[in-house]
Amino acid sequence: MEGRMTEQSYYAPKGGAPLQTQLLTGRAVFTEAYAVIPKGVMMDIVTSFLPFWENTRVWILARPLSGFAETFSQYIMEVGPGGGSERPELDPGAEGVLFVVEGEITVELDGNTHRLTPGGYAFLPPSSGWRLRNTGSEAARFHWIRKAYERVDGLDVPEAIFANEKDITPAPMAHTEGKWATTRFVDPADLRHDMHVTIVTFEPGAVIPFAETHVMEHGLYVLEGKAVYRLNQDWVEVEAGDFMWLRAFCPQACYAGGPGRFRYLLYKDVNRHMKLTR
Template sequence: MSTYYAPRGGLPPQTQLMTGRAVFTESYAFLPRGVFSDIVTSLLPGWTGTRMWLIARPMSGFSETFSQYVMEVAPGGGSDAPEPEPRAQGAIFVTEGELWLSLDGQEHELGPGGFAYIPAGCRWRLHNGAARPARFHWIRKLWEPAPGLTPPAAFVTNEAEIAPSPMPDTEGRWATTRFVDPADLSHDMHVTIVTFQPGGLIPFEETHVMEHGLYVLEGKAVYKLNRDWVEVEAGDFMWLRAYCPQACYAAGPGPFRYLLYKDVNRHAQLRGPWSR
């Protein structure tokens, strides 16, 4: 049974040393779990009983494609109009608690490990009808049309229902749980769960145009981010801009797992501010 780390907020004691692991560079940002305090939460219009940590958003000169929230919904909280942007698609991954999700009139119950894909223009509602807080990740991206493609359909699943796909020649020490078929070009973003068993590694510096968000769900490792080796653990978040080199050694006694976002399956945009 997998466990997923979820922040609790609060404030560190006045006796705590200020020195931490947070880093913001020209090629990556690293948010350790200790920065998920009460003072950096925010509220959202149209939501009740809800607060969130906004951990990624498009920023000029750094990244372009997505936003990611860590959401905390109190009992009875939620929204009947969650998404204000009609062109935005979304992905939800539940780390704790139970949620009631309505997608175009179809009702679903999501518990830990639950995943939902919400296409642009879908009518949806989300509420916590249980007696304890629910926590989940909400990833948003504008869906990019392409000739011959229609928006993907909404769906709900749970990671426990999906067999991880091992990477070749790794004896299963490195595997990916894929919520959508990689060959389905209607999807222009992939949200997956990557799992390394102890001793698993990325044995080369991945360097590519896709932007990444990586939230560590479980375990610990050392991660190569551009020129730096960084110790990471459950609850940390890494935000990698295009072309940031990356690699990984799973150094802990148990599995190292993270929720991964990347943009895929579209031509490069050739228009700029000079082409009007």
């Protein structure tokens, strides 16, 4: 299954405002085990601005929330031409992942400039002093996932990574004939990393054939297609532009009914002991 065989698609929100004639009924839901934020919720009214970011607004999809999902935050950033930041990350302990869904950005780190286009990925270690700018003529939209890095004595902090999913061959899940595959930007055996951000792809008709139940918290942003996703005891229909937020141990499964591929950007926390005290 080659990464270049099929042209990739990435949904990006544009904002706007609902009409007064629009029905109030929607698909947004927040439960004790999961939340679904549909693409139609990502309007102008829920955007925020961030300190030291110019010509930029942000949709905040997830944040650490006591009693729910506590390990990460996830933003969709919209940076206009010429916008960006010389001080993007104010928390010296925060690591970050960027994933571009529209436009292009340049990230400067250690004197080197990296150009990221749709499908572009960057892992940014804590205290790395990175900077970001949109040098293009159109707005750039990208995900920014942040986590407090959990240091371990004897393990180095991982180095920065810059890549594009188009250059990576997805790894098929066993016994699926490539119908369920994961694009990995980090070696799963590299214990320096305490989070993974991957892209999961299902071909039409593919399934997660059991209710996954595990300690990892999840953020799932649908990049392409549609599916019916099992969240706790509910089957929920989701499509490109929707975001699912799962707390630890929330059962999950999936049926990708088609007609096209179903793909999502996945966050999960990995490779660390469970904290016993606070």
